[in-house]
Amino acid sequence: MIIPHAKVGSSLKNKTGGWRSQKPIFNPELCKKCGLCQLHCPENCISGVEMDKKVEERSVAKTDYDFCKGCGICAKVCPFGAIKMVEEEK
Amino acid sequence: MVKKTVEGSFAIAEAIKNCEPDVVACYPITSSSHIAEGLAQFYADGEIKEYIRTEQEFSSISAIVGASAAGSRAVSATSSQGLALMHEVVYAAAGMRVPIVMAIGNRALSAPLNIWDDWQDSIAERDSGWIQIYCENAQEAIDTAPQAFKIAEKVMLPVMFCIDGFYITHSVETFEVPGMEEIRKFLPKFNPKLKLDPKNPVSLGVYAMPTHYQMFREDVHRDAAASLKVVKQVHDQYGKTFGRTYGDGLVEGYKLKDARFILVSMASVCGNIKEAVDALRQKGMKVGLLRIRSYRPFPYGQVAKALAKAKAVAVLEKSYNLGGKHPLYSDVIGSFVDEKKRPVISSIVGGLGGKDVTVRDCEGMLKKLAKGKHFEVWW
Numbered sequence: 001m002i003i004p005h006a007k008v009g010s011s012l013k014n015k016t017g018g019w020r021s022q023k024p025i026f027n028p029e030l031c032k033k034c035g036l037c038q039l040h041c042p043e044n045c046i047s048g049v050e051m052d053k054k055v056e057e058r059s060v061a062k063t064d065y066d067f068c069k070g071c072g073i074c075a076k077v078c079p080f081g082a083i084k085m086v087e088e089e090k
Numbered sequence: 091m092v093k094k095t096v097e098g099s100f101a102i103a104e105a106i107k108n109c110e111p112d113v114v115a116c117y118p119i120t121s122s123s124h125i126a127e128g129l130a131q132f133y134a135d136g137e138i139k140e141y142i143r144t145e146q147e148f149s150s151i152s153a154i155v156g157a158s159a160a161g162s163r164a165v166s167a168t169s170s171q172g173l174a175l176m177h178e179v180v181y182a183a184a185g186m187r188v189p190i191v192m193a194i195g196n197r198a199l200s201a202p203l204n205i206w207d208d209w210q211d212s213i214a215e216r217d218s219g220w221i222q223i224y225c226e227n228a229q230e231a232i233d234t235a236p237q238a239f240k241i242a243e244k245v246m247l248p249v250m251f252c253i254d255g256f257y258i259t260h261s262v263e264t265f266e267v268p269g270m271e272e273i274r275k276f277l278p279k280f281n282p283k284l285k286l287d288p289k290n291p292v293s294l295g296v297y298a299m300p301t302h303y304q305m306f307r308e309d310v311h312r313d314a315a316a317s318l319k320v321v322k323q324v325h326d327q328y329g330k331t332f333g334r335t336y337g338d339g340l341v342e343g344y345k346l347k348d349a350r351f352i353l354v355s356m357a358s359v360c361g362n363i364k365e366a367v368d369a370l371r372q373k374g375m376k377v378g379l380l381r382i383r384s385y386r387p388f389p390y391g392q393v394a395k396a397l398a399k400a401k402a403v404a405v406l407e408k409s410y411n412l413g414g415k416h417p418l419y420s421d422v423i424g425s426f427v428d429e430k431k432r433p434v435i436s437s438i439v440g441g442l443g444g445k446d447v448t449v450r451d452c453e454g455m456l457k458k459l460a461k462g463k464h465f466e467v468w469w
Contacts (some may be wrong), residue, residue, distance in 0.1 A: 001246055002309045003187045003284050006293045 016043070020070030022085045026061055030082035033058040037074035037083060043067050046074060091266050091332070098228030098258050101265040102193060103128025103167075105235040107137055108270045109277060112162035115142040115153035117172065120205045121255030122195030125167040147172035151179040151192075158188035159294045161285035163239060165190065169255060170197035170211045177215065180248075184219030184310055186295040189242035189249070189280070193235070196357070196408075197255040198443040206444020207255040208408035209357065213385075213417050219310040221249040221317060222386040224356040226336070228258045229265050233334055236273050240324045243280050245317045247310070252385075254358040256444065268332055276331050318387045340389040342381040343396055345371060349378030351460045352397055352433075354422055355406040356382045359447050363406070366452035377456045382418070393425040397433060404436040404459040406447075406469075434462060440469035 035049035038061055045064040050057070061082075063074070075083040094101060103125045106114075114133065116126035133141035140157075144150045147168050154164035168176065173194060183190055194212045198204040212222060221241060225231040231253045238249040253259055268276075286294065298306055318340060325339025336342055344364050346352065353363055360381040370377045380396050382389070397403050407418040415423070419437040426432035438455055441447040451469060458465065 001187065001313055002306060003246065004185065004294070004296055004298065004306050005284060006296045008291045 015066045017066045022070045023088050025084045027082045028060040030080050031060040036077045040073050040077045095264045097262050099124030100128045102231050104267050105232040107132045108273050109236050109239050111165045113140045113157035113164040115150040117144050117147050117150050119169045119172040121197050121259045122167040122169045147175045151176040154190045155183050158190045159286050163280040167193040169195040173211045180215050181218045183248045187246040191238045192250045194250045194252045195255045195259045204443040208442045210409045212252045213409040223251045226360050236277050237324050240277050244320050257358045321384050340384045341392045344379040346378040350376040350401045352378045352400045352403045354380045362449045363452045365449045388421050390425040400433040402434040402462045406438045408441040434464050437466040438469050
């Protein structure tokens with residue numbers, strides 16, 4: 001008898017970054033640390049923009065390529081063109 | 091044990107209540123409405139801990155799957171379109187290995203719309219991994235309720251016990267309903283090894299890649315097939331405690347010892363077949379009946395053994411496989427794949443949508459079958 005189940009945290013082992021065909025590239029010079037990309041990311045893998053701090057105290061946005069599936073929403077919502085989607089190279 | 095003269099459904103509801111379910115979730119539907127109604131009354135009287143009034147059957151089964159995953163004994167009752175609406179979660183329940191129990195008031199499927207008895211609603215779920223037990227009368231259904239919980243919790247597979255709509259659910263008879271104290275001795279508390287628990291968090295049911303999915307299905311298949319032993323064992327144990335048995339728990343033979351012509355069937359129509367067998371036996375015909383009680387797991391070996399000496403066999407079923415060979419017929423034929431010899435096996439589909447199968451009809455079937463020729467008919 002096998003009961004199909006998963007223990008807590010087991011999804012961290014399932015790295016979904018390999019599903020990506022396009023990759024977001026973050027340009028720290030254009031990033032204004034508004035945090036829109038971080039709020040919109042469906043995988044919750046963009047971090048760095050500490051929303052509870054003042055803008056000048058925040059760091060720039062960065063993504064975790066282990067889990068980023070390359071959906072491109074961050075690039076679409078960025079008002080400053082700081083994120084570019086580029087083809088993933090094999 | 092108290093003797094009561096009530097409607098079958100209410101006695102079945104009382105038997106379910108006496109198994110002390112933690113959670114009941116129902117959406118009443120003909121012909122099992124009165125089981126849901128009876129359980130709701132027990133909840134109103136404070137005898138059942140939780141009764142969820144859902145907005146439709148998909149929610150009922152989802153609620154009891156959740157309740158069972160969290161370690162509760164959970165039960166529902168439904169029929170026909172209700173069971174069809176549950177279909178998606180029926181498979182999920184077996185795949186998740188949650189031991190829920192459902193009382194099915196058998197009823198025809200639409201269209202045309204029909205509220206009367208046939209087995210197609212539950213037969214349509216036969217491939218899901220659920221254990222299915224078909225009861226001949228309401229007393230058997232009452233006795234099967236505690237057995238269903240025990241079997242389910244032992245093999246960690248859901249169980250439906252099927253009761254012919256109206257013929258059994260709505261007939262008033264005198265029943266013996268086992269009390270809560272007596273059932274407690276037979277049915278231990280439900281205590282699953284793995285459940286949803288904040289102290290030891292897990293996700294149940296989850297997601298399986300192509301590398302693993304088939305393995306889970308194969309595991310359910312193996313355990314479901316092996317549960318034949320448990321169904322029999324639990325039935326025997328119940329018989330010892332309460333003094334009522336139904337064949338060997340898997341199949342029941344009626345005057346089979348020297349029978350050359352045997353009708354195979356399930357559920358309430360077997361009462362009429364027994365009468366017909368008696369009548370024809372008086373005229374010297376060597377006829378008999380084999381009633382299948384456990385439809386899933388199917389007792390292939392027992393069926394082949396019981397029918398081995400027959401000259402001709404006919405399978406009477408209130409279910410169908412339109413455009414193919416009918417389900418019970420296929421299973422009976424399947425019982426003989428390893429045998430060198432087999433009797434002539436014929437197929438009869440009858441009693442659909444409440445069409446009466448009378449004692450005289452059954453006599454007619456037995457006489458037709460005694461001619462020894464193969465036939466496939468709709469009676």
